[in-house]
Amino acid sequence: NLTQRLSRVVKTLRGEARLTEANIQAALREVRVALLEADVALPVVKEFIAQVKDKALGQEVQGSLTPGQMLVGVVHRELARLMGEHNEPLNLATAPPATVLMAGLQGTGKTTTTAKLARLLKETKKKVLLVSCDVYRPAAMEQLRALAQQVGCEFFAPEPDEAPEAIARRALAWARSHFFDVMLVDTAGRLTIDEEMMAEIRRLHEALKPIETLLVVDAMQGQDAVNTARAFGEALPLSGLILTKLDGDARGGAALSVRHVTGKPIKFVGVSEKLNGLEPFHPERMASRILGMGDVLSLVEEVQRSVDRAEAEKLARKVKSGKGFDLEDFKAQIQQMRKMGGLSAMLDKLPLQVSQAVQGVPLDDRAFRRIEGIINSMTPQERAKPEIIKASRKRRIAAGAGVSVQEVNRLLNQFEQAQKMMKMVSKGGLQKFMRGMRG
Ligand code: GDP
Numbered sequence: 378n379l380t381q382r383l384s385r386v387v388k389t390l391r392g393e394a395r396l397t398e399a400n401i402q403a404a405l406r407e408v409r410v411a412l413l414e415a416d417v418a419l420p421v422v423k424e425f426i427a428q429v430k431d432k433a434l435g436q437e438v439q440g441s442l443t444p445g446q447m448l449v450g451v452v453h454r455e456l457a458r459l460m461g462e463h464n465e466p467l468n469l470a471t472a473p474p475a476t477v478l479m480a481g482l483q484g485t486g487k488t489t490t491t492a493k494l495a496r497l498l499k500e501t502k503k504k505v506l507l508v509s510c511d512v513y514r515p516a517a518m519e520q521l522r523a524l525a526q527q528v529g530c531e532f533f534a535p536e537p538d539e540a541p542e543a544i545a546r547r548a549l550a551w552a553r554s555h556f557f558d559v560m561l562v563d564t565a566g567r568l569t570i571d572e573e574m575m576a577e578i579r580r581l582h583e584a585l586k587p588i589e590t591l592l593v594v595d596a597m598q599g600q601d602a603v604n605t606a607r608a609f610g611e612a613l614p615l616s617g618l619i620l621t622k623l624d625g626d627a628r629g630g631a632a633l634s635v636r637h638v639t640g641k642p643i644k645f646v647g648v649s650e651k652l653n654g655l656e657p658f659h660p661e662r663m664a665s666r667i668l669g670m671g672d673v674l675s676l677v678e679e680v681q682r683s684v685d686r687a688e689a690e691k692l693a694r695k696v697k698s699g700k701g702f703d704l705e706d707f708k709a710q711i712q713q714m715r716k717m718g719g720l721s722a723m724l725d726k727l728p729l730q731v732s733q734a735v736q737g738v739p740l741d742d743r744a745f746r747r748i749e750g751i752i753n754s755m756t757p758q759e760r761a762k763p764e765i766i767k768a769s770r771k772r773r774i775a776a777g778a779g780v781s782v783q784e785v786n787r788l789l790n791q792f793e794q795a796q797k798m799m800k801m802v803s804k805g806g807l808q809k810f811m812r813g814m815r816g
């Protein structure tokens with residue numbers, strides 16, 4: 378798989394000082410195959426590889442990164458950049474109702490996504506009207522009506538045998554006169570791209586003049602998603618894309634391809650069948666997914682940037698020299714983590730198994746500060762030898778820090794976890810530890 382490929386890439390380049398045409402050739406071949414395996418369309422892959430090569434050539438290998446890590450870093454960054462760099466939010470900046478037209482093939486998740494979107498908008502206090510123009514399948518209308526009820530948004534009821542455009546026009550007038558902020562319009566899809574469907578959605582677009590025309594694409598369609606995106610992109614002035622079913626085992630390569638062929642930003646991703654399963658799209662995360670490696674790359678970079686290297690090495694030496702890792706070190710470590718944006722930010726970036734291993738360690742800034750407070754209430758002797766902290770000392774520390782004894786206990790447990798982590802680190806230093814995490 379991809380991860381194996383990339384670690385092979387990393388190995389082939391170990392010990393080189395600079396990325397050159399010669400030393401990245403084999404690596405780029407691996408990246409190419411990897412992207413194809415992740416379902417990225419061939420023309421997209423070709424162009425991408427050329428860009429990466431351009432960016433990577435001549436780069437000095439920084440600090441303790443291997444050239445392979447450097448190249449993978451470039452690949453990762455370029456992937457994210459190609460997908461838009463930042464999340465592009467929904468554009469609702471127009472005279473209300475801001476109309477959003479949903480397009481896509483049948484079964485991609487249009488109706489579900491329409492309801493999910495309504496739910497998100499409702500959370501931001503928008504008054505949302507749901508409209509279904511899928512007149513071909515009565516069940517489709519009922520589906521949206523039921524979903525509207527679940528998310529607590531109003532559903533626009535069509536007349537019997539009303540044509541899609543008529544529904545759209547009437548709904549728009551109604552939304553206007555009833556002061557809706559947003560109107561989401563679900564449409565009929567077909568199983569395959571056909572002219573009739575395209576003509577209909579073009580007419581709907583004409584009638585509604587939506588501020589957003591979103592194409593819903595199923596990530597599991599892989600290569601086929603490219604054809605869908607191209608056809609819809611040619612027929613309609615799309616403003617964005619939504620990629621659904623990313624909770625499946627889809628590699629996410631479709632994200633890169635559809636973005637490339639339409640030139641439009643992916644705004645959201647569907648991550649479950651449930652109505653809360655819609656998230657803003659983050660290019661960085663998708664790049665990691667395509668590369669199959671968590672956000673470990675950016676973690677490596679962050680560690681390089683913000684951990685005080687000397688401090689970390691001093692810590693590692695201390696552990697190695699058998700002096701042990703004490704609460705004073707723990708506090709120093711926590712301060713470093715705070716600099717890095719908190720452990721939760723870090724945990725997000727780690728592969729699941731590592732995240733699980735460090736569960737039980739505090740997750741937010743407030744928790745960090747409480748821990749510092751508790752450690753500050755200990756005597757130097759207690760910090761150096763936490764094992765002497767028994768019941769009466771715990772009570773004194775708790776009172777001093779203004780916390781409960783349970784919290785002191787929790788801290789001591791967390792410290793033990795950290796001690797275990799530090800033992801791993803001491804086996805080969807921080808860099809090796811980080812490399813180890815990349816699998
Ligand atoms: P439509 O024909 O495009 O309107 O598609 P539907 O909204 O009816 O969805 C088709 C199927 O895909 C339904 O079973 C949905 O529950 C499912 N679905 C939609 N989005 C997602 C998603 O993000 N993840 C998963 N697992 N299933 C989804």
Ligand code: MG
Pocket residue numbers: 484487488489511517564
């Ligand atoms: Mg539908």
